[in-house]
Amino acid sequence: MRNTGLIFKRELRNYFATPVAYVFIAVFLALSGALTFYAGDFLARGRADLQPFFAYHPWLYLLLIPAISMRLWAEERHSGTIELLMTLPVSVAEAVIGKFLAAWAFVALSVGLTFPIWITVNLLGDPDNGAIVTGYLGSLIMAGAFLAIGACLSALTRSQVVAFLLTAVACFLFTVSGTEIVLGLLRGWAPGPLVEAVAGLSFLVHFEAVRQGVIDLRDLVFHVSMIAFWLFATVVAVDLRKAD
Amino acid sequence: MPEMIVLQKLRKRFGPVVAVEGLDLRVGAGEVLGFLGPNGAGKSTAMKMIAGFLEPDSGTAVVCGHDVVADPVAVKAAIGYLPEGAPAYGDMTPAGLLDFVAAVRGLDGAERRRRIDAAVAHCALAEVMRRPILTLSKGFRRRVGLAQAVLHDPRVLILDEPTDGLDPNQKHHVRDLIRAMAPGRAIVVSTHILEEVTAVCTRAVIIGGGRLLADGTPDGLAAGHGSLETAFRVITAGLGEREAARA
Numbered sequence: 001m002r003n004t005g006l007i008f009k010r011e012l013r014n015y016f017a018t019p020v021a022y023v024f025i026a027v028f029l030a031l032s033g034a035l036t037f038y039a040g041d042f043l044a045r046g047r048a049d050l051q052p053f054f055a056y057h058p059w060l061y062l063l064l065i066p067a068i069s070m071r072l073w074a075e076e077r078h079s080g081t082i083e084l085l086m087t088l089p090v091s092v093a094e095a096v097i098g099k100f101l102a103a104w105a106f107v108a109l110s111v112g113l114t115f116p117i118w119i120t121v122n123l124l125g126d127p128d129n130g131a132i133v134t135g136y137l138g139s140l141i142m143a144g145a146f147l148a149i150g151a152c153l154s155a156l157t158r159s160q161v162v163a164f165l166l167t168a169v170a171c172f173l174f175t176v177s178g179t180e181i182v183l184g185l186l187r188g189w190a191p192g193p194l195v196e197a198v199a200g201l202s203f204l205v206h207f208e209a210v211r212q213g214v215i216d217l218r219d220l221v222f223h224v225s226m227i228a229f230w231l232f233a234t235v236v237a238v239d240l241r242k243a244d
Numbered sequence: 245m246p247e248m249i250v251l252q253k254l255r256k257r258f259g260p261v262v263a264v265e266g267l268d269l270r271v272g273a274g275e276v277l278g279f280l281g282p283n284g285a286g287k288s289t290a291m292k293m294i295a296g297f298l299e300p301d302s303g304t305a306v307v308c309g310h311d312v313v314a315d316p317v318a319v320k321a322a323i324g325y326l327p328e329g330a331p332a333y334g335d336m337t338p339a340g341l342l343d344f345v346a347a348v349r350g351l352d353g354a355e356r357r358r359r360i361d362a363a364v365a366h367c368a369l370a371e372v373m374r375r376p377i378l379t380l381s382k383g384f385r386r387r388v389g390l391a392q393a394v395l396h397d398p399r400v401l402i403l404d405e406p407t408d409g410l411d412p413n414q415k416h417h418v419r420d421l422i423r424a425m426a427p428g429r430a431i432v433v434s435t436h437i438l439e440e441v442t443a444v445c446t447r448a449v450i451i452g453g454g455r456l457l458a459d460g461t462p463d464g465l466a467a468g469h470g471s472l473e474t475a476f477r478v479i480t481a482g483l484g485e486r487e488a489a490r491a
Contacts, residue, residue: 010344079334084333087297089348089350
């Protein structure tokens with residue numbers, strides 16, 4: 001626990017040691033704002049909720065989460081600092097969890113800084129604030145799942161660019177697997193349970209209810225198991241590849 | 245003489261390449277062991293295995309009574325390790341890095357401050373404590389790596405090429421540092437600089453093709469060859485051909 005906390009603090013502080021953190025936050029806020037107002041038609045809809053805001057989060061994360069996760073392990077391996085870290089008395093799991101939590105906290109901060117839109121919608125109308133809180137929490141836990149995938153793929157390579165691309169592709173597949181385009185392609189020939197299974201692996205499908213403010217235990221279980229599975233895979237990957 | 249490092253048939257291959265092939269070695273307290281050998285001899289691989297970074301294919305290393313295969317974290321806690329090239333987080337300052345390492349090593353409060361101050365004084369880092377490591381010269385970076393390794397006053401020190409890339413004054417300083425730390429500790433130093441072995445080591449081993457080729461005092465190894473350098477070249481001569489013949 002102590003080591004996880006120490007690694008968490010070191011990592012989180014490191015985000016702000018360079019301009020990267022500020023650039024990321026600025027891009028995140030600009031994109032989420034633009035998508036909500038222009039693409040999501042936030043004002044003209046005439047409804048006081050944040051659905052157009054949350055609807056774009058999976059697509060936003062697709063682009064931005066790999067940019068955060070790519071450096072988690074690839075940079076350690078590239079610069080050789082993994083040898084420093086892994087010869088300190090810490091276990092691989094402590095390091096994996098500490099780094100993941102720091103990245104997650106950083107994303108949470110970025111998402112939290114979108115609060116002006118929450119204020120805006122409260123000024124313009126009378127939204128269901130419980131639903132908005134649920135939407136924020138759902139969005140965060142989905143970001144955690146994206147990050148866990150990215151952490152694992154980052155541990156497989158020394159190149160941050162490769163880590164970015166692999167993560168973007170993997171997250172894309174886990175997102176579009178729930179769209180009608182993909183499911184329609186399958187429905188013609190694949191057995192029903194397979195179509196269900198593919199849809200069941202989609203972030204879009206599992207984010208659908210929660211972004212509207214509805215907590216479904218199945219969606220929660222999906223995201224938590226994604227995080228647990230990919231972090232476990234990260235521990236294995238770091239163990240196997242740390243010295244390559 | 246209590247034995248602090250015991251290597252038992254340590255073995256590691258990378259695919260078809262033999263890095264370390266059945267290394268047996270015992271190092272006691274008070275010994276400064278020079279790890280010599282041509283590039284690719286398996287020195288760094290052996291050191292990485294002792295430090296718990298690499299898992300051996302077979303055999304093991306026992307450090308201060310802890311088996312590195314069975315309990316790597318206990319071994320890591322007992323060892324101070326300077327990896328080859330002294331990697332460090334470039335965006336951090338030496339102050340930040342040393343504080344992080346000290347905390348992970350379980351040092352707290354006044355004790356942490358005291359140990360950091362001692363390491364900083366030992367390694368003459370005071371003037372660069374607040375500068376990002378990225379901006380430091382090679383000599384300073386190496387000294388940050390050394391400070392990080394000695395922070396917790398370890399009984400076993402593994403230093404992979406600690407003087408590589410330093411100027412003559414800095415080399416001299418690091419050698420003094422190693423000599424000063426020797427009493428009561430087991431120190432393993434890899435190097436390509438043979439005069440360094442004569443200057444700081446109480447014992448030297450020559451490794452080639454992952455095997456132990458020679459073991460003795462620096463003077464003992466040099467005897468009969470005129471100098472340690474001649475001895476090194478005679479002992480490691482034909483290694484390449486022998487490897488080829490075995491393959």
